[in-house]
Amino acid sequence: MAFNGNSSLFKHLQVEVNPDPEALSPPQPIDNNNNDSGSSVLGWLNYEVFRRDCLDRKLQRHHITGIAFSGAVGVGLFQTSGEIIALGGPVGALLASIFAGLVIFSVMRCLAEMVSVRPVAAPLIDFPHTFVDEALGFTVGIMYWIANCMSMVTLTIAASMFTQYWQSNFGITAATFILLLALFLMNACGVELYGRMEWVFKWLKITLIVGLIILMILIKAGVGPGTVDSNFEISPGFKSTGFLKNDKQPAIPGTGGRILAVWTCTTMAMFQFMGGEIVLVTAGEAKRPMRNLPIAARYMYLLPVSFYLVAILFVGLNINYLDPRVYHSHVSYYVHSRLEGIQTAARSPFVIAIENAGIQSLPGFLDACYIFSALTAANTALYVSSRTLFTLAQRSSNVRIRNTIGRTNNGHTPLAAIMVSFLPGALAFLAVRARERAFSELIHVFGRLYTGPMLCVYAAECLAFLRFLSAIKFYKRTIDRDGKGYREKHYRAHWQPVWAILGLVLCTLLMFFSGWAAIYDLAAKSPGVNRADSIVDLIAAYLGPFMFFTILASYKLLRRTRIRSIDDMRNVWFVKDASDEEDRTTRRNKRVQRNRFYEFLSWVR
Secondary structure, eight states, rough: BBBTTHHHHHHHHHHHHOOOOGGOOOOOSSSSSSHHHHHHHHHHHHHHHSOBSSOOOOOOOHHHHHHHHHHSSSSIIIIIIIHHHHHHHHHHHHHHHHHHHHOOOOOOHHHHHHHOOOOOOHHHHHHHHHHHHHHHHHHHHHHHHHHHHHHHHHHHHHHHHHHHGOOOOOHHHHHHHHHHHHHHHHHHSSHHHHHHHHHHHHHHHHHHHHHHHHHHHHHHHOSSSSSSOOOOOOSSSETOOHHHHHHHHEEHHHHHHHHHHHHHHHHHHHHHHHHTTHHHHHGGGBSSSSHHHHHHHTTTHHHHHHHHHHHHHHHHOOOOTTOOTTTTTTOOOOOSTGGGGGGGGOOHHHHHHHHHTTTTTTHEEEEEEEEHHHHHHHHHHHHHHHHHHHHHHHHSHHHHHHHHTTTTTTTTTOOOHHHHHHHGHHHHHHHHHTSSSSSGGHHHHHHHHHHHHHEEEEHHHHHHHHHOOOHHHHHTTSSSSSSHHHHHHHHOOOOHHHHHHHHHHHHHHHHHHHTTHHHHHHHHHHOOOOHHHHHHHHHHHHHHHHHHHHHHHHHHHHHHHOOOOOGGTTTOOOOOOOOOOOOHHHHHTTTTTOOOHHHHHTTOO
């Protein structure tokens, strides 16, 4: 798929935010010279199903935040946190979560300011395309699509395995089929109904997390007939298999080992902290993008990050990281593969704390909640991947791709993009069928194929912001970042470019050193870790970044693109205001000076 910087969509991005759907040109037929039956069918589909070439602007601010929050909260907090606690101890897990939250904070500060200046469709692709290089924009789009497809697969597998908690005769394969069907049907409905569903999902998840935090506080206070077994401390060093009561000897002891343990935990924690950027994916369907997107990008991610930090703190106060029920990498506590424990909620640290407290009725209920959380996060991943693919198709120079994947039905739903993005869901059947054999490592690979590419995407956005700042300084007479007008109309992130540099450095380091533990296990022949497991971990860690740089280099060689010069950014600062947007100065005068606290609360709904 070639990336056409001169396509009609790109021109649209430069001048207009809210197009008139009735002004769209009719679709071009796929092949006018071929009159066989196959061509007739394709021609009918092209005219009846792929009639439109724009999305429907129906999403309000609460829909946007609902989609982003639902996508950010999957199973990482409830399940992956146990593995992090086993490796770094409760204190190490909390420190790793703080560092992961710092990365997200740095990246979102950059995105929030850029989207306030350029509230265009597909901003995650547009920013590196406009401020760095066309090849980088294309690569970001492709890898973001792949990452979210892999996220959908991983979350679907997790949801289907959670269904086995009750040990019924309902097989994982049947559960996977039903869950995938539900994903497709929810995405195929109109975007307004989809936004309303995600808003409901958001509040259900908020209720779940708040309830778990309160329950952890009560358990620590002594609620329940059982005894809480906890040790709130950092691990004695690094050991890739985690620590057990009978084996506390670290592979790398001391302060250096603790630092490496926290670093490894940070790479794991990134999976559960990512997702705040989803607010920008809704730009093409946001009803008021200039008003809602900057505020949502500025504040929304703070909610899941805050919940994660508080939840990790209190569950760490109620669990012993040496407990063998906590998920330990490479340790076959359950009888089959080393990943068998993720099939139910039995290894969730919250469930273990509840069982230790002697509360019998909640674990089954929580497993059902985990199914819901995984399914709705997978639902958002399919939405994000389909909209990303839709944008890439509209920018493609291939007419056939533009006239199919780059079009929508009469309801302005990109069905073709949804169908293509849905196809990787078949990989869920492959992993489920292979879970009793050595290929169970596929589940681990799918999860890493989300984290690795996302780190590359985040680094690219931070780089784009640094170029954005350089261009603003050059065109200070055109757009003055230090002026009063800029502050009134746009969001100005404080302490920049410190946050952009910090985000770029941390994402790059996490990306390049995410597989160091596997390299160490291969070199040191760590006990309890076989060579095949280490090789799979190493491939999983670096496959995403390898694909990113391969696509980037290939595109630059084939299309001979160059890095944007400052002169190329002369006319990128002003987009035509959407018809639904009123002047911000007028709007401020109409209101009785709503303060920043009100602005902060306005997106919570």
